[in-house]
Amino acid sequence: MLSNQRHVFEVPGDVAYFNAAYMGPLLSAAAKAGREGLESRAAPWKTTPPDFFSTSERVRELAAKLWGASADHVALVPAASYGLATAARNLPVEKGQTILTLADQFPSNIYVWRKLAAARGANVRMAARGANESWTDAVLNALDRGCAVLALPQVHWVDGGRLDLERIAAAAREANAALALDLTQSLGALPFDAAAVDPDFAVAACYKWQLGPYSTGTLYVAERHWRGQALEENWIVRRGAEDFAGLTNYADDYEPGARKFDMGERSNFQLLPMVEAALSQIVEWTPEAVSETLGAFNATLARALEEAGLDCGGAPDRANHYLTAALPDGAPDTLIPQLAEKNVYISQRGPRLRITPHLHANDDDIDRVTGALATVLG
Numbered sequence: 001m002l003s004n005q006r007h008v009f010e011v012p013g014d015v016a017y018f019n020a021a022y023m024g025p026l027l028s029a030a031a032k033a034g035r036e037g038l039e040s041r042a043a044p045w046k047t048t049p050p051d052f053f054s055t056s057e058r059v060r061e062l063a064a065k066l067w068g069a070s071a072d073h074v075a076l077v078p079a080a081s082y083g084l085a086t087a088a089r090n091l092p093v094e095k096g097q098t099i100l101t102l103a104d105q106f107p108s109n110i111y112v113w114r115k116l117a118a119a120r121g122a123n124v125r126m127a128a129r130g131a132n133e134s135w136t137d138a139v140l141n142a143l144d145r146g147c148a149v150l151a152l153p154q155v156h157w158v159d160g161g162r163l164d165l166e167r168i169a170a171a172a173r174e175a176n177a178a179l180a181l182d183l184t185q186s187l188g189a190l191p192f193d194a195a196a197v198d199p200d201f202a203v204a205a206c207y208k209w210q211l212g213p214y215s216t217g218t219l220y221v222a223e224r225h226w227r228g229q230a231l232e233e234n235w236i237v238r239r240g241a242e243d244f245a246g247l248t249n250y251a252d253d254y255e256p257g258a259r260k261f262d263m264g265e266r267s268n269f270q271l272l273p274m275v276e277a278a279l280s281q282i283v284e285w286t287p288e289a290v291s292e293t294l295g296a297f298n299a300t301l302a303r304a305l306e307e308a309g310l311d312c313g314g315a316p317d318r319a320n321h322y323l324t325a326a327l328p329d330g331a332p333d334t335l336i337p338q339l340a341e342k343n344v345y346i347s348q349r350g351p352r353l354r355i356t357p358h359l360h361a362n363d364d365d366i367d368r369v370t371g372a373l374a375t376v377l378g
Helices: 028-041 051-067 080-090 111-120 135-142 165-174 257-261 272-285 287-307 335-341 363-377
Strands: 074-077 098-102 123-127 147-153 178-182 201-205 217-221 323-326 347-349 352-355
Touching (some): 028 272, 051 074, 051 217, 051 272, 074 080, 080 111, 080 201, 080 217, 098 135, 111 123, 123 135, 147 165, 165 178, 217 257, 272 287, 287 323, 287 352, 287 363, 335 347
Parallel strands (some): 098 123, 098 147, 147 178
Antiparallel strands (some): 074 217, 201 217, 323 352, 347 352
């Protein structure tokens, strides 16, 4: 397990920030990299052609370590929706087939499939789980041979329920269904092995559990889709793009692997250095250690919340980095803003409180959270 890491975050001592599933707290190193990136952008004469490529390749290498893949499998994207739209463009869905999602899944992994289904005469079905049923069981029970695509997360964004993607992937292959994943609520805080799961496409925005800035993300693309269609055609993903003087020698060939799926202006000189700093730290910690450490912390936090009268039961398959509690009877509609006035930050999703600290959280924060809840709930 890791020791408390508050010293590497930009979280003040009087703030109990337990809302990483909403937006991850920024690392001091990432904030510094962002400031330096902005300063460099103010002096464009210092930016050389190799700078358009070097940081993006370092980020690709770091992200590949989280995906459990090679850098050739990784594309740089601005959002989960961009990566999922790429998946939707490249996966075959025929009339009458089904795209399987989860009930109450995050909208970015719903709307794109609704649009595709409407265009192809297919349908979207949401797998809902019954009492004491895992999300994995719900998916496996809903999967049949009419399913074309399973569009799923690794962790449900509302209750933190974890899906056994290796079991699901094996069943999907048997049913000849593709697998498109949104790992925004897990990559960086939970181990993932692309070789074992073998998704067709998998995307993760960087601003949550990868502790990066907004408008950044990475997309895993299986080798079988490297010849697929990108959402856009930009110059920097073509072979020979490093030769700025020869850019009008138009090239039809792409850079190797999944690079053809990179977003335009991927070289963002303000944001990419922040992503590099954040991913470097997570790779050093390892997702396994992050998950283990947050699991132990959340177990302590859950006991404290239970003692304060909250019910932290719920998802039997909850991921280590998630904690939820049933919204108490009589809780005010203004619960979340009242807690924020006391420098305590959590989320409400449906009838449950979502409580998601990162490695900055400490015992003083637990006291602050439980004390504020006791005061607000009376």
